Amino acid sequence: MIAINKGGILLVIDDSSYRSLSYNSRIRFLVVHYTAINFVEAVAALTTNVSAHYLLPCLEDSSYPFPDLRTFKLVDESQRAWHAGISAWEDRVNINDQSIGIEIVYQPEERANSADLDFPDYPTDQIKQLILLCKDILQRHPDITPTRVVGHSDIAPDRKADPGPKFPWQHLYLEGVGAWYNPETVEYYQQQFRKTLPSVMEVQQKLKAYGYPIKLTGVEDEQMRQVVNAFQMHFNPESYYGQLDIKTVAVLYALVDRYF
Template identity: 50%
Template sequence: MYEVDRTTYRSVKGFNRRVRFLIMHYTAIGFRGSVNALTGPAVSAHYLIPDPSEKDYQDAGFNTLRIFNLVDESERAWHAGVSTWGNRNSLNDTSIGIEIVNLATDEGGVFKFPPYHPEQIEAIKQLGRDILQRYPDISPVNVVGHADISPGRKSDPGAAFPWKALYEAGVGAWYDAATVQTFKQQFSAGLPSRADITAKLKTYGYDTSTAAGDSGYRGLVRAFQLHFRPENYNGVVDLETAAIVYALVAKYFPGK
């Protein structure tokens, strides 16, 4: 048998980490159903954050919130599905997925996004900061929702997800309000063209391959609005939406 020497020579620069994305989801079902689904043969996630006020959770014998680690971070959880962000696709290979129990509903295209429990929000902040500390290749722009990486197909974690609060806690990206105001003044005489909006969204990371058609474009804009303009996620670019798009690109991709 030959010895494998793991200490004499070590590369210190010519590599990086597998994990480059942190992806947020909601379960759209209760705790018991979420556990059954995420520990079954079809889908999974690295972490599950329950709703401590939910009867299912309490009936399972838990009286305080805990974060459940379902899949080791070194393993590939099946949570992202068909997905694209930036220049990468099939993001299961390069991401950590967090599922949050939330009873969002979709009734014939009419969505209801109930608020997240305050303790869930604190748990997401805690877990997010911990993950980002251990995986420095996850940039703020690469903390995303399922809707961001699958525009037009997915809506989670929904309009009630506290993206701005997470940003303020050091997790993820957000725009600067002053820059938004600057672009609102710039666009007051007319909005950027559809082609220009699409190009900016692509620069930020969104998959714009389906945006040539009206339906695909609305789905793309809606995904962006669910994350950055949740007060109105109708898929129509208005002055506020356009200004936020440009403000984000100016902040995180200066010069593009």
């Protein structure tokens, strides 16, 4: 029972006698990012112009001022953090409104004389912390199903590459976080696609069915290359250059079979 006296008028709110069963959580997605900058720079950025719910540092980062690995909560989960930007997944847009964002301190390195990046491995202790944090979040937000644990590149493939091809999605899956494919199903589809791949339109439909924001053009256009690139970084990181190959398509079909 809550009683509020405003100017001699008493507002009584009874919050215990009746409770509706018709509701669910506003949180549907868990989005993983990397900072691309060090801890000190990330704190400055994430406490001013942009934000995330959690910041996970790296002990190997010389700017990190603490002796132990800590997870920093920057925004309460009930509040909207500004981490996803223009984004979409499944039938939803504005993913900030419906998600929890985790920023991981991780810095890809620029290659000499190239626009490409080198992606180092994520530190083991950092990933262990991340898994504990994700499990805690998933326990409290059951609407975050396995296919709703995504990377920034998944929900914004035209703009983002994080958390990158070295992010250990399969390891997270084995620990109970996120989605992964059944290898036997992939092998089945690889055999089916040895002679010819499905049509571009059919592949686009499968990508859309899984959740990716893609227009069904039936053409291998730039937006499809970007989406395929994001999919490969997540599920086929041995080949993440945006070109369809047998394994990529087989993994996609296996994932749709398993989860949809």
